[in-house]
Amino acid sequence: MPEQPQLTIQGWGPAAGPRDATVARGADGGPGSLELTAFPDLAEVLPKAARRHLARELGWTPRRTPPVPVADIRLAPSRLAEDCRLRLVELLGDEHVSTDREARLRHAGGKSYLDLLRRREGDASDAPDAVVQPGSTEETAALLALCSEIGVVAVPFGGGTSVVGGLSGVDADDRPSVSVDLGRMASVHALDVASSLVTVGPGVRGPALEEHLGRHGLSLGHTPQSWEFATMGGYAATRSAGQASTGIGRFDDLVAGLTLATPSGVLELGSPPASAAGPDLLGLALGSEGALGVITELTLRVRPEPRARHHEGWSFRSWEAGLAGLQRLARHELLPDVIRLSDPDETRADLLNASGTGASLLRGSLRLRGRAAGCLLVVGWEGLPAAVRARRRAASSVLRGAGAVRLGTRVGESWRRHRYAAPYTRDSLLDAGLLVETLETAATWTALPTVHAAVREALRTSLGRRGKQPLVLTHVSHVYPTGASLYVTVLADRDDALPIQQWLSAKRAATDALLAAGGTLTHHHAVGADHRPWLEREIGALGVEVLRAVKQRLDPQDVCNPGVLLPD
Numbered sequence: 001m002p003e004q005p006q007l008t009i010q011g012w013g014p015a016a017g018p019r020d021a022t023v024a025r026g027a028d029g030g031p032g033s034l035e036l037t038a039f040p041d042l043a044e045v046l047p048k049a050a051r052r053h054l055a056r057e058l059g060w061t062p063r064r065t066p067p068v069p070v071a072d073i074r075l076a077p078s079r080l081a082e083d084c085r086l087r088l089v090e091l092l093g094d095e096h097v098s099t100d101r102e103a104r105l106r107h108a109g110g111k112s113y114l115d116l117l118r119r120r121e122g123d124a125s126d127a128p129d130a131v132v133q134p135g136s137t138e139e140t141a142a143l144l145a146l147c148s149e150i151g152v153v154a155v156p157f158g159g160g161t162s163v164v165g166g167l168s169g170v171d172a173d174d175r176p177s178v179s180v181d182l183g184r185m186a187s188v189h190a191l192d193v194a195s196s197l198v199t200v201g202p203g204v205r206g207p208a209l210e211e212h213l214g215r216h217g218l219s220l221g222h223t224p225q226s227w228e229f230a231t232m233g234g235y236a237a238t239r240s241a242g243q244a245s246t247g248i249g250r251f252d253d254l255v256a257g258l259t260l261a262t263p264s265g266v267l268e269l270g271s272p273p274a275s276a277a278g279p280d281l282l283g284l285a286l287g288s289e290g291a292l293g294v295i296t297e298l299t300l301r302v303r304p305e306p307r308a309r310h311h312e313g314w315s316f317r318s319w320e321a322g323l324a325g326l327q328r329l330a331r332h333e334l335l336p337d338v339i340r341l342s343d344p345d346e347t348r349a350d351l352l353n354a355s356g357t358g359a360s361l362l363r364g365s366l367r368l369r370g371r372a373a374g375c376l377l378v379v380g381w382e383g384l385p386a387a388v389r390a391r392r393r394a395a396s397s398v399l400r401g402a403g404a405v406r407l408g409t410r411v412g413e414s415w416r417r418h419r420y421a422a423p424y425t426r427d428s429l430l431d432a433g434l435l436v437e438t439l440e441t442a443a444t445w446t447a448l449p450t451v452h453a454a455v456r457e458a459l460r461t462s463l464g465r466r467g468k469q470p471l472v473l474t475h476v477s478h479v480y481p482t483g484a485s486l487y488v489t490v491l492a493d494r495d496d497a498l499p500i501q502q503w504l505s506a507k508r509a510a511t512d513a514l515l516a517a518g519g520t521l522t523h524h525h526a527v528g529a530d531h532r533p534w535l536e537r538e539i540g541a542l543g544v545e546v547l548r549a550v551k552q553r554l555d556p557q558d559v560c561n562p563g564v565l566l567p568d
């Protein structure tokens with residue numbers, strides 16, 4: 001497998017890319033040396049019309065609020081006692097146990113707005129005390145048993161892209177913590193072409209796996225926006241959904257089996273192709289977020305590499321008409337693989353954000369058709385050419401019947417080209433003094449409009465201050481026969497004095513509102529540390545007790561990522 005790049009510390013993109021700074025290795029807590037910090041200017045990532053729109057809507061004046069140099073990030077000395085470190089070294093080897101500054105900083109938290117704010121302000125108080133790299137299931141199980149014996153918390157680390165505080169290492173007993181980096185277990189173990197199954201280590205990422213499968217004419221097809229960095233183990237641990245999950249299924253649907261190393265032993269779960277041998281324990285590991293143990297191997301369902309791909313845009317007159325159109329597609333079992341229906345605010349922002357002649361023509365054409373205030377829909381199909389043609393034809397007829405107007409492939413291809421760009425743009429917006437964060441939920445078709453309105457209202461009320469209002473941009477990102485998910489992007493003028501409190505209040509208000517309106521706590525980002533106060537509202541007190549009992553059996557010393565999933 002090719003070398004997989006690490007993520008930059010204070011934002012998005014590969015380490016040693018333009019946004020990264022190299023940290024000289026030094027004593028714990030000591031400063032490193034800053035070599036490079038080059039931030040792309042806002043003008044390079046947003047056209048003038050979009051910058052003006054943001055300034056007008058948000059009451060925001062662009063300002064330079066760059067992160068502190070990486071060398072100035074505060075890092076407390078490692079709390080790992082020397083005898084504990086030596087026990088870890090004895091088990092894993094010296095080269096696989098690190099307490100150095102760079103390793104600890106690279107494993108500090110994930111990539112939520114709050115994570116980035118902290119890192120940009122120079123706060124790495126959530127950094128692990130050491131980073132360890134087991135190389136096999138047996139070593140991982142032995143590591144967890146050792147952590148239980150010496151009282152050290154173990155936080156599995158895949159790609160480090162959690163956006164819900166999944167890597168914050170919170171521990172009520174304040175024990176030292178190790179980040180269990182799965183980068184050494186990043187190879188393909190077996191490919192069973194006849195059964196369409198591939199078995200991989202948890203640290204494998206999408207690009208490397210697709211490259212490997214492509215050589216055999218196969219594909220996994222799971223492409224979340226974090227695809228460049230997130231790992232197979234992380235996807236399973238968080239029940240991720242990718243951009244084509246409407247068609248190929250969520251990551252949960254792609255897992256045929258997995259191995260879970262726990263402090264109490266190793267569980268082999270899943271029996272492809274199907275089994276009726278009691279409740280499916282695989283479901284316990286999916287979404288377990290490192291709280292029950294470490295996923296050390298996964299067997300995944302793969303498909304033939306698509307020979308045809310077609311993405312195109314449509315326009316609906318209104319959000320309600322768009323939702324009704326998607327519902328109709330779902331009812332007739334004609335859902336495309338990719339579906340993305342933007343609400344009017346997101347449509348407006350997308351249109352302003354698009355640049356070039358094609359974009360001007362599109363804006364003009366929508367105005368002429370009286371759809372300037374409508375909703376954009378992007379749909380995509382992948383597969384055999386004949387199947388793509390037939391599915392597209394049938395879906396087009398349903399969309400037309402629901403009042404949608406076809407905009408053509410340029411809109412669809414533009415979405416496809418830019419589909420991994422948003423987190424890079426976010427860094428430039430943060431540099432310029434904005435609050436930028438996303439949240440997500442799902443609801444039945446009946447509840448969806450109320451959930452949409454309730455989340456918008458909660459965010460606008462919480463973030464509106466001194467005459468300023470946030471922009472709340474929403475799209476449907478995954479569609480099911482029974483309902484759909486909503487993905488919300490929030491932009492606001494950042495409160496430079498209290499930026500963390502500003503977002504915490506907004507997030508609390510939005511989460512309360514979406515649960516009260518009938519939405520789920522999370523459709524694909526997981527619970528992490530950030531959502532756990534609300535888990536009981538979703539699964540009930542008895543549900544929490546059942547999970548707690550399972551954890552007690554597998555992890556009696558509570559060393560496996562104790563800060564996530566289960567409420568205090």
Ligand SMILES: Cc1cc2nc3c(=O)[nH]c(=O)nc-3n(C[C@H](O)[C@H](O)[C@H](O)COP(=O)(O)OP(=O)(O)OC[C@H]3O[C@@H](n4cnc5c(N)ncnc54)[C@H](O)[C@@H]3O)c2cc1C
Nearest residue numbers: 158159160161162166224225226231233234240241290295
């Ligand atoms: C810009 C951006 C875009 C994103 N887009 C999407 C998206 O489109 N769809 C989506 O679903 N999510 C998305 N996410 C969220 C995130 O990428 C997913 O949650 C992803 O599944 C995390 O994978 P990871 O390998 O980075 O895991 P990490 O962030 O390293 O870990 C996530 C959680 O899983 C645990 N964990 C990791 N590996 C293992 C393992 N092997 N065994 C047990 N526990 C483990 C960790 O302890 C942690 O609690 C996005 C995040 C960002 C920053």
